[in-house]
Amino acid sequence: MAILAPDKNITYLLNRLIDEGHAAFLVGGCVRDALTGRPVYDWDVASSAMPIEVARIFPKTVSTGERFGTVTVILGEVAVEVTTFRAESGYNDSRHPDSVEFVSSLEEDLKRRDFTINAMAVTVEGELIDPFGGMGDIERRIIRCVGDPNTRFSEDALRMFRAFRFSAALGFSIEKETLQAVYASAGRAKHISAERICAELEKTIMTRKPEIAGEMIKAGLLSRFVKSTDKSPGGLESISRLPLEPALRWSAFCAVLLDERLIASATGFLHDMRLDGKTIKACSRALSIPAIPEDSIGIKRLIALHGVEAVRCAAAALDSLERRGDGSSELRGESEQSSCLARVAGIISCGECFSLNKLAVTGSDLIARGHPPGPNLGETLDRLLDHVIEHPESNTREVLLKLAVICCRD
Secondary structure, eight states, rough: OOOOOOOHHHHHHHHHHHHOOOEEEEHHHHHHHTTTTTTOOOOEEEEEOOOOOOOOSSSHHHHHHHTTTEEEEETTTTTEEEEEEEEEETTSSSSSEEOOOOOOOHHHHHHHHSSSGGGGOOOOOOHHHHOTTTHHHHHHHEEOOOOOHHHHHOTHHHHHHHHHHHHHHHHHHHHHHHHHHHHGGGGGGGGGGGHHHHHHHHHHHSSSSHHHHHHHHTTTTTTTTTTSSSSTTTTGGGGGOOOOOOHHHHHHHHHHHHHHHSSSSSSHHHHHHTHHHHHHHHHHHTTOOOOOSHHHHHHHHHHHOOOOHHHHHHHHHHHHHHHTTTSEEEEEEEEGSSSSHHHHHHHHHHHHHOOOGSSSOHHHHHHHHHHSSSSSHHHHHHHHHHHHHGGGGGSSSSHHHHHHHHHHHO
């Protein structure tokens, strides 16, 4: 039985390379994901064909990593990275090889990879090639380096972050010697850019086991950004109950770190992690909000003041802090509908006005009716919004224009 059922374009690509006299195999993540029952989105091929030969065989290609032997082949709507078998040596920056040598052996190519679960290949007929025991490690549910883990991490320090990320994504534990090597090599994390670390950390907190991010902290991988601690911060598992939205999960993650006094400020931490400005702004504002009101009017006023995204992030953070140590809110008889995030979501979806852009009139409407432009115009709109928040039925053009006249007299 075939391990993978690739797109017909992938099968065509493999057969085309083979027909031209080259070896070609599916490798890496697509094999791992298929064997662990996960959806396969990206297809990677390792081949004995040199990049120039790949470009000759297929009419539409993009050179995406010529130095490393990678050519992206475009087949219909599918883009496939085809990489020539290679060996690597010399990692002076603890991230990239100083030299790359193209080789003729698939096993030599697989030997350079990080973990056994990523060092498997599959033939076009579906035969598994597994020289380092990746399938056995999948069955044992462990993350284990190919060869000596200290060597693997000295070659590329990002692999330490990837070990935890795969542990979180797959629900696997990290094999003992591999974990020991992470602790021994954690200092090498200083060579990794904040952007790359941020990407791995985000992928980790977006899994069903976000608490694994705490293991990164405990191992010392985030010591550039977070106060060192010999234990994983408690309560990060509560983040798993949040929607799969990065801003919500970053807010909750920061809330836990602040509560544990591992960071001085969410804004500074997120800036150092090189997150995008929009997420930083939403999270920073969110963590200044101490509570979500119980009543709808209070929630609408909070949204009017801080914006939808910030209030949603605040609700996510507060829910996570509330659930710390409980494992599941149902254990306390709390329904999901009573959570902060659910209450905020109910207000957002109800269709009532809670922001100026939802008012039935604009500043231009008021100016056209004789209201002078300037600071007083903004004050009038704010007063109208405050009235509508308390009296949703008043959000009509006719009513608000009349109220605006009264506001001007006041």
